[in-house]
Amino acid sequence: MTKLQVAGFLDNSLSNGPGIRAVLFVAGCNHNCIGCHNKAMQDFGYGEEVPIVHILDRIKNNVPVIRGVTLSGGEPFEQAENLGKLARFIKNEGLDVWCYTGYTYEYIIDYLDKFKGWRDLLNNIDVLVDGKFEEDKASENLKYKGSSNQRIIDVKASILSQEVMLFENI
Incomplete structure (x- = not known):
């Protein structure tokens, strides 16, 4: 049974993308951004192992x-x-997928086939908020991102054009 190490789940949120959204927080991060608001979630053992079928049911x-x-x-x-x-299951339900990552889009593209699952995950993301959180560039006035260096990227358009295309429908 396929499982994820889940750090948290919100059934509905208005601050993690447009409209009412479910939010899945996974455990494990090596970026160690200064000022990270999910510091406890950096631990790969944080939270609990949950079968993806249970997450999808929720x-x-x-x-x-x-x-x-x-x-x-x-x-x-x-x-x-x-x-x-x-x-992929979420997309089959007719829902869009947003993803927050500390990696840049360019880094993901460069390592797409070097890390297991990266290509499949990227191909099933509609919008990617990329880049490490940078505390000195943080602002509460930024919509859907924590610091001004982060970008909100339209993944499908970026893949098609082979250049970063920002998501404009905010």
Whole structure:
């Protein structure tokens, strides 16, 4: 049974992407950003192991209230193989997928086939908020991101154009 190390789950949120969204927080992160607001979630053993079928059932119970699911953490790309499977199921439910990562889009593209599951996860993400949180660039006035260096990227458009395309529908 495919499982994820889950640090937390919100059935509905208005601050992790547009509309009402479910938010899955996964455990494990090596970025160690100064000022990280999810410091406890950096531990790869934090939270509990949960079968992805249970996560998907919980998401399905929120349809049609939610518009999509946001993957956060921790660092989602540290659990890319199993998150890619979950993201595919989420897309099949007609929901969009947002993902927060400390990696840059360019780094992900460069290492797409070097890390197991990265390609599958990226291909099932609609919007990627990329880049490490930088405390000196933080502002509460930024919509859907914590620091000004982070970008909100339209993944499908970026893959098609082979250059970073920012998500404009905010």
